[in-house]
Amino acid sequence: MATAQKEKQAQQKEFDPKIIAFLCNWCSYAAADLAGSSRLQYPSNIRTIRIPCTGRLNPLLVIKALNKGADGILVSGCHPGDCHYIDGNYYARRRFTMLKDLLEFSGVEPERLNFTWCSAAEGRRFAEIVRKVVERVESVGPWQGFLSEPDVVAEKEAGEIEDGEFL
Amino acid sequence: MANSYKEITKELQEIAAEVFAEHEIKHLVGFGRGEFSGLTEPVFLKNPEEAERLIFQDDAAPMLSKYLLKYKPDLQAVVAKPCDSRALAYYISEGKISRDNLVIIGINGCPGIEGNTACQECDTRNPVIADYTVGEEMSQQELEAELEGVKYLLEDMTPAERKEHYSREFSRCTQCYACRDACPVCYCDHCYVESNQPEWLEEGSSADKDMIFHLMRTMHMPGRCVNCGACEMACPEGIEMRSMTTHLYHRAKELYNYRPGISPEQPTLFSDFDKEDSEPGFL
């Protein structure tokens, strides 16, 4: 096997994505609990943050999490119609659609941004979701930040000097 | 047909006198010529004799709606470009200002602002709310004819290309936040930028932080941004940042048939939902 390939494989092996999971207290968090108490196995890459409702999740927190070095994001709330606060997740849905759209537009891989619904009874589904999310994030590799290579930036930072016989 | 600046100026001066006669206003906010600079600047006219100071020029870039919030308990008159009128309609829909406190002089068939790329793709050439109007209305057919084939910014680029584009653009950002200050719908008393508990934005300027600033600002914009281009016009570094807000502006239209500030009665994008809203890209 070529060394480059070997290296790549080694890198992939080493890559252990950090995924921040914002889970709704009333459903997905309980689903994670159920998955645990049912002894269902899923990758340990997620770092769970319990939130009262997806409607309470400030989209800036997602940006901030990526800024702080998370490789991927998972946001999971109650199925539409099942919100503990009646319609919190309907509001959240619009917000996340816009957030996802913006981040993808500005160059974040769609695989890093995962939004889904999962009820308290769906422990098995939760384990599956996490497996899928980890797979998705692994497929795009480690997160390099919102900007392209820093040296590309530095080079172009000052702008282009206009050539001309001025002097 | 878009009206000429000259005609609009002439009509504005006539109507301003009328407005002063008919209403007990605190002031009339409009554009005037700078005494020494000759550049167009916002003016606050207090009496009818000053009406002839009003002008409308191709460098009348500032959004005047922004100033009204500062004096909102008083009855104020304002010269409103169509984009300004949308910002005002948005204010009213959010309860930021009362319609009863506004006398709006709308500019029909706005000829646009020199150097503002937003004007080339403008979809509102007549004011959405107005008490008085100047100039001739622009018909829907004309508008559609002008908009045909217009592409919005960076639409054709790939996300990776855009990423590089933003990396380059935002590296020049000096964090003056003029884009925010000039934006008519950036009106929070306490901006997240200035919040240090939680500290959304860390101190110091690096391209990375500037990118975060713009992403976070843009995330406040869907359902608010009226696509006026004031952010870009205000930027002293010539940074192209409008493509982000413009993208969401168009997406909100596609997905939710929502256009900010199109009517004062319309609920805002994020305070409303449809149970059948689509879920593009959700797992």
Add this chain to the structure above:
Amino acid sequence: MIKKLTAEELKALLGELRQKFLVIAPFRVKQGRLTKVLYQPVKSEDQLSSIYLKEQPDASPKEYFLPRDDRLGEETAGADCQPEEWSDYPRLFLGVRSCDIAGIELFDDVFTENDFVDPFYQQRRDNSLIIGYSCQEPADNSFCQEVGINPLENENVPLMLYDAGEGFYLKVQDQDVLKRFEMLDMIEELPEVESSELEEIVRENRKNFSENEFSLERGLPFPEKEAFTSVDWEEATASCLGCGVCTFYCPTCFCFKFFWEEIEKNRAWDSCMFSLFTAHASGHNPRETQDQRWRQRLLHKFSYHPTNYQGSPGCVGCGRCVSKCPVNLDIRRVLDRVEKTLAGEGVKGNES
């Protein structure tokens, strides 16, 4: 000592100077939708012919003396941060106009006062040589003569460059400095001319500066208390958005803030036009509204600074704050209002 040289000779001289100096000169630089004139280091011999002296640069070279983001180093208990030893070439600034020279002099006053010397500033200043440039036409919105600055001549730089249409004149004003930088020989080789030739050009160019709509009648400093209380600041500055672009582009604005990244101390530009500039941790803000901030900016330049520094103005009249303002708020209009109010109030100017 006055030397005459052609454009080719000037380029040759600069080429030679590049062996000893990092030459920093104004260039036309494309930045997004704008093309600006900015000071940039000359990176290659070929770039010399792209140096652009015809217009006032969009930004003064203050960034090279007080960087926007200044990493001062790790802060430990005890001694203050000190700059590392200067390892690079000294810097040579070409084509700095009188207004910007005055801005740097003002920085000298502030940062190298007797009781406190900023070692970072001092080091950058010591390693800089400035070649001044005589303006041929007033820049947009400028009013330098009204604050006592001569746009055509400046005695405070060792070398002054004059554009003579065909070629240039170089006036040597301080040989000691040139000796210190070991470049006097290079200059002395050039052909010397009579001063009358240069005087003729200055006289000719001065004609372009005769007309000025704006005039500042009152001497500096402005009377602090009267200006503070009697002027309707709110009315005069109502259109200000508070973005602080004026202060960032101002050659004399030097306010900064400190912040720490772990234990690394940083210094970055700050602006009195920002609401956070004076905000207290308690939540109280002594300058609560934008007009109060404007009052601070204007009076700092026209009252407080002249009071503290023997009447020297805190504004060099370059006009950049007017040209760069997103709402074209004109400092001359506000000054005019202040003067009229003070005159109307019968306040005597305290010219010293």
